[in-house]
Amino acid sequence: MGEQENPITLVEAVTQALAFELNNNSEVVVFGQDIGANGGVFRATEGLQERFGAARVLDTPLAETMIAGIAVGMATQGLRPVAEFQFMGFIYPGLDHILSHAARMRNRTRGRLSCPIVYRAPYGGGIHAPEHHSESTEAIFAHIPGLRVVVPSSPARAYGLLLAAIRDPDPVLFLEPKRIYRAAKQPVPDDGAALPLDRAFVLREGSDLTLVAWGASIKETLAAAEQLSADGIEAEVIDPATLKPLDIHTIIDSLEKTRRCVVVHEAARFAGLGAEIATQIQEYAFDLLDAPVQRVTGYDTVMPYYQLEAAYMPGVARILAGARAALSYSRSPPRPTNSANVVRNGEAQP
Amino acid sequence: MHKPRLQLQASFDIAYLQYLDKQGRETQPLPEFATPDWLTLCHRQMQLARQVDDRAVKLQRTGRLGTYPSTLGQEAIGIATGNALAADDVYCPYYRETGALLERGVTIEEILAIWGGDERGQNFQHAPNDLPICIPIATQMLHAVGVAFALKQRHKQEGAPLQAAVASSGEGATSKGDFYEAMNLAGVWKLPVVFVVNNNQWAISVPRHGQTATQTIAQKAVAAGIPALQVDGNDVVAVAWAVQDALQRARNGEGPALIEAISYRLCDHTTADDASRYRSAEALEQAWQWEPIKRLDHYLREQGLWSDAKQQDLDRELAATMEAALGNWQARTPEPVTAMFDHLYAQLPEGLYEQYDQLRDEQQQGAGA
Ligand SMILES: Cc1ncc(C[n+]2csc(CCOP(=O)(O)OP(=O)(O)O)c2C)c(N)n1
Ligand SMILES: [Mg+2]
Numbered sequence: 001m002g003e004q005e006n007p008i009t010l011v012e013a014v015t016q017a018l019a020f021e022l023n024n025n026s027e028v029v030v031f032g033q034d035i036g037a038n039g040g041v042f043r044a045t046e047g048l049q050e051r052f053g054a055a056r057v058l059d060t061p062l063a064e065t066m067i068a069g070i071a072v073g074m075a076t077q078g079l080r081p082v083a084e085f086q087f088m089g090f091i092y093p094g095l096d097h098i099l100s101h102a103a104r105m106r107n108r109t110r111g112r113l114s115c116p117i118v119y120r121a122p123y124g125g126g127i128h129a130p131e132h133h134s135e136s137t138e139a140i141f142a143h144i145p146g147l148r149v150v151v152p153s154s155p156a157r158a159y160g161l162l163l164a165a166i167r168d169p170d171p172v173l174f175l176e177p178k179r180i181y182r183a184a185k186q187p188v189p190d191d192g193a194a195l196p197l198d199r200a201f202v203l204r205e206g207s208d209l210t211l212v213a214w215g216a217s218i219k220e221t222l223a224a225a226e227q228l229s230a231d232g233i234e235a236e237v238i239d240p241a242t243l244k245p246l247d248i249h250t251i252i253d254s255l256e257k258t259r260r261c262v263v264v265h266e267a268a269r270f271a272g273l274g275a276e277i278a279t280q281i282q283e284y285a286f287d288l289l290d291a292p293v294q295r296v297t298g299y300d301t302v303m304p305y306y307q308l309e310a311a312y313m314p315g316v317a318r319i320l321a322g323a324r325a326a327l328s329y330s331r332s333p334p335r336p337t338n339s340a341n342v343v344r345n346g347e348a349q350p
Numbered sequence: 351m352h353k354p355r356l357q358l359q360a361s362f363d364i365a366y367l368q369y370l371d372k373q374g375r376e377t378q379p380l381p382e383f384a385t386p387d388w389l390t391l392c393h394r395q396m397q398l399a400r401q402v403d404d405r406a407v408k409l410q411r412t413g414r415l416g417t418y419p420s421t422l423g424q425e426a427i428g429i430a431t432g433n434a435l436a437a438d439d440v441y442c443p444y445y446r447e448t449g450a451l452l453e454r455g456v457t458i459e460e461i462l463a464i465w466g467g468d469e470r471g472q473n474f475q476h477a478p479n480d481l482p483i484c485i486p487i488a489t490q491m492l493h494a495v496g497v498a499f500a501l502k503q504r505h506k507q508e509g510a511p512l513q514a515a516v517a518s519s520g521e522g523a524t525s526k527g528d529f530y531e532a533m534n535l536a537g538v539w540k541l542p543v544v545f546v547v548n549n550n551q552w553a554i555s556v557p558r559h560g561q562t563a564t565q566t567i568a569q570k571a572v573a574a575g576i577p578a579l580q581v582d583g584n585d586v587v588a589v590a591w592a593v594q595d596a597l598q599r600a601r602n603g604e605g606p607a608l609i610e611a612i613s614y615r616l617c618d619h620t621t622a623d624d625a626s627r628y629r630s631a632e633a634l635e636q637a638w639q640w641e642p643i644k645r646l647d648h649y650l651r652e653q654g655l656w657s658d659a660k661q662q663d664l665d666r667e668l669a670a671t672m673e674a675a676l677g678n679w680q681a682r683t684p685e686p687v688t689a690m691f692d693h694l695y696a697q698l699p700e701g702l703y704e705q706y707d708q709l710r711d712e713q714q715q716g717a718g719a
Contacts, residue, residue, distance in 0.1 A: 037628040038555035061525035061561045062487055062553050090486060093526070128416050128467065130445075132485045269705070299705050301690040306416055306467030311687035311713060318712065 007185035013155035014044045014120075014176060017162035018082065020192050022052045025080060028166060031058040032067060032084030032120075041086055042122055042181055068094025068119065072101045075115040080166055088123035088175065089132035102171040103146030117171040118162070122178035124216050124266055125298075126313055128306040135303045136215075136267035141173050142244035142276070148172040149244040150197060153180070153218040157241060159188045160195030168197060177215035198242045200250035206234030209323055210254040212277060213264035214239050217314065221264050224319040233327065243273055248280045252288070255281065259290040260326040264319055269297040291329035296322035364568045367592055368582040372640045374648025383594070384587050386655050392433065392586045393650060394664060396425040396643050399449035401668050402458055403617070405676065406448075406465060410621040418465045419446045423584070423616030426642035427518075427548045429453060430589035434597055435516055440501065442481040442494040442517040446548065450518065454480055458675035463682070469693075470685060488523040491532035491545060498536065498543035498606070514542040514600035516593070521610075522553025524570055525561050533574035533608065542600035545608045546593060548583065550615035551637075555628040571608035583611030584642040614640060687713050 008016065021028045030048060032040070036059040039046035049057040060067055064085060071081040085091045091098075102115040125134035142149045150165055150172055152158035158176070165172040203218065204225055213221035218239055225235040236254045240246055255261060261281060263274040278293035296314045304312050368377050369384075403422055409415035421428055424446070432453020435441055441454055451461055455476030463471030464483065472482035481497070484490035494517030505512040523529055524547060536543045549567050551558050564570060571578035579596075581588040589611050596607035614637035618625045625634075650656035691698055691706045698706065 033553075034555045036555070039627070041554065041622070059556050059560055062522040062556070063526045065527050066525075092486075093528075130417050130465070130485060299690065299709060300702060301694055304690045305464075305469045307685065308469075308687050308690050309467070311709065312690065317715075 005187065007187045008155050009182045009185050010152065010155045010158045010176070011042055011044050011181040013152075013158040013188050014162060015046055015048065016188065016190050017159045017166070018045060018048060019051065020190060021080070021082075021163060021166045022048065022056060024192065025166075027078060028080045028082060029056050029058070029074065030082045030084070031060050031070075033060060033062055033086050035059060035084050040084065042176075042178060044120070044122075044176070045084070064090055064093040065096065068097035068102070071117045071119065072097050072105065072115055075102070075117045075171075076105065076113045080116055080118075082118045082120060082166060085119065085121040087133050088121040088137060089135055091119070091121055094119075098141070098147065098171070098173070099144050103144050106170065107146060114169055115171045116166075116169050118165045118174050119171070120162075120174045120176060122181070123175045124177045124179050125303060125309055126179040126216065126266075128309070131305060134306075134309065136265065136298070138173075138175055138243055138265075139267055139272050139276075142273060144244075146170070147244065148197060148242060149175065150242050151175045151177065151215045152241065153177065153203075153215055153239050154184070155186045155188050157195060157201065157239075159190075160193060161197065161241060163192065164194035164197045167194060172197075175215065179216040180219060183216075183219065195241075198245055198247055200238050200240045200242075200247040202236065202250065202254070203239050204235065204237040206236040207257040208233045208260070209235040209327060210251065210258045210261040211235050211237045211264060211319070211323070212240065212251060212261065213237065214241065214243060215266070217264050217266055220314065220316045220319055224316045224323060227316065227320060228323060233323075235323065240277075246277065246280065248277075248284060251277065251281065252285045255285050255288045259288055260329075261289075261291075262294040262296055262319065262322045262326050264296045264314055264322070266298050266313060268300045269295060270300045272297055291326045294322040294326045362569060362572045364566045364578060364580050366580045366582070367588045368585050369587040369591070370582075370585045370645050370649055372584070372645055374645040374650075374652065376649075380587055381591050383590070386653070389587075389646065389650060390655060392426075392429055392590075393643070393646050393656070394668075395429045395433070395452065396449065396586065396646070397664065398668055398671065399425045399428060399452060400643065401672050402448050402452070402461060405672055406462065407617075407621055409462070410465075415462065415466050417620050417622045419620045420617040421446055421448045423637065423641050424548055424550055424613045425449050426586040426646075427546070427583045427589055427611045427613060430586045431516065431518060431546050431593050434590055434593035436513065436597075438479070439513050439597065440479050440481070440494075440497045440515045441477065442490040442497060442515060443483050444487075444490055444517075444519050444523070445483050445485050446520065447483060447518060451477075451483070456480075458672070459679040459682070462675070462679045466679070468682070468685060469689070470682075488519055488526035488528035488532075491517045491519060491523070492528050493517070494543050494545070495532045495536050495541060498541035498600075499539065501542055502539075512542055512601050512603060514544060514597050516544045516546060516597070518546045518548065520553060521547055521549040521551070521558055521567050522556065522561055523547070524567050525553075530570070530574065533571060533576055533606065536606035537574045537576045540603070540605035542603070543606045544593065544596040544600055545606070547608065547610050548613055549610050550583075550613045552615050552619070552625075552629070554619045554623060555625075566610060568608060568610040574608075576606045576608060578608040578610065580610045580612065583613035584640050584645065586642060586646055613642075616641060 274295035428449025432450035
């Protein structure tokens, strides 16, 4: 294919990876709603039907249960289905097949059959979209045993990780942060080189604080790291990229230096991946910590319509507040006991 | 000996209803309800819907509104359906429903609020029992079946007159399990629910023949054992007759029905779409000949019920209505950001107080982003 000279966007990198695999592996089939002539509502499949034909790049009728389910059947017979959900918010009808079949087929048949499927979906907020088009529910999927959840945060990682996901022998939910689909360009050689799954990427080195983030939030996290740097604080920024399973080692290695950690995600806070990461950190590196792990997240609200969207999203200011909380924390001295003020039996003693 | 073989020959008929052809000529005598007043009202309401759509698209183009799904060319379906519903019937609309919402008393301000990213728009002040517009495709059809069950229950337990539920959708939605599941149960339980499908030939870029190998959408009802009718969806009289008839059956306890209203999406799917990528200009031009307002206009003029002078008055009136609504919409005070917590539960659980305070403090410090 030769070197790609021109810088490309994240969404173009997705297209490039799909084209590379369609070209090099005849088992790959790509399907979803409006992905043919229309090239996908975000143009992630632009030109693919023209290039590879309507037998391998297919528009489906409008039904996500069907999209998720046929992928299972195809994969058991050796095809490599790459199925697109138009938005993350419309995966849920397909959840039955992802959870009850794709993620379990290998286990249920003790390895006789498997599901090397990639389910792709654009996800996340910040683009002023209508209702149900902005949520980040990666934690729901990360909870499913047998499934991988992968989120790229740059064109190069989108290309390399999508190739890896398609070649992986197990099902992958590949979530594309649509807010940064076209945010930045970088040259991405179309050399078919995959990036490793299950490995975190250190995007910025630093020894004072570890910031963990993924997807579109990387943008604000790196910006926050720059601001901290102006104050003489060097933050290390880690992008796990594969959210399930999690490369906790890279995070722990960083904590050896920094001893303080902030996890950033757009998704709601409760039982979000911040909780998993913080738990693993205290399980493996309790003694390393100089401060509790801070979570900087969306609120535990329904993702608001776009008028209130900015107030929901964890921006640079919220990340900096979390960073400051982690940096300024020191173990409080033992609590003073002033027996005169202790309330007993509902009455303050004189 | 003759062996039974697989066959694709089901015996059913799908009737097709039309009163006004594309030139606005009667193809059969109009039903009684189609009085001059009723017809001119529909004529007005369809034009109002077109105004709202037109302004909404312009507002989107100038960055003052979010993504908007126009009903251009499909006004007859919304207006006739909304008009056929009684106040205490319950409507379960999909997202492409400006006309029907207006008929239900949903205000232009509320419609603009919804697409302008303001949740208060779904708090319909004049349609208290209607469901909010629904974006996850076809899910509203199941809700409508549940609504119909509740209406039937109330009728049985409290002796209230039986009311009906109506769910609307596009033809693409009929590919989803929800649609079949809804019709199936509605048939089994004989529920007072009417499914109105706007077959506008496109589900974003996927043409109708890419959705189903059936000849009609209407025949999908046959397998559920419920009656169906195909109507000219650009003929407001035909749609109104069909929906009224189905509603009357439902209210008489005769059960559900499916109506396929054949139309054409003369607009892009939404303002985020560019239909020229997948649809020919000729097809679009052709479809314009069938649009619903022009044919009613022809008919009314032919009957001496409409004139240029009347149209000029109406244009002025609609423009004034639109301007007033725009003014009200723009004058709305923004919702406080803490509203995202205020309606999350009947009462905010204590466990969320801290987040609520954090959000409020963040806003006060101007630290949202
Ligand atoms: C479950 C689900 N999947 C996908 C979408 C994205 N989507 C929005 S509208 C649409 C096409 C709907 O077509 P149709 O049912 O014919 O209705 P129309 O928009 O043409 O009125 C799609 C795929 C969605 N909203 N919900
Ligand atoms: Mg349609």
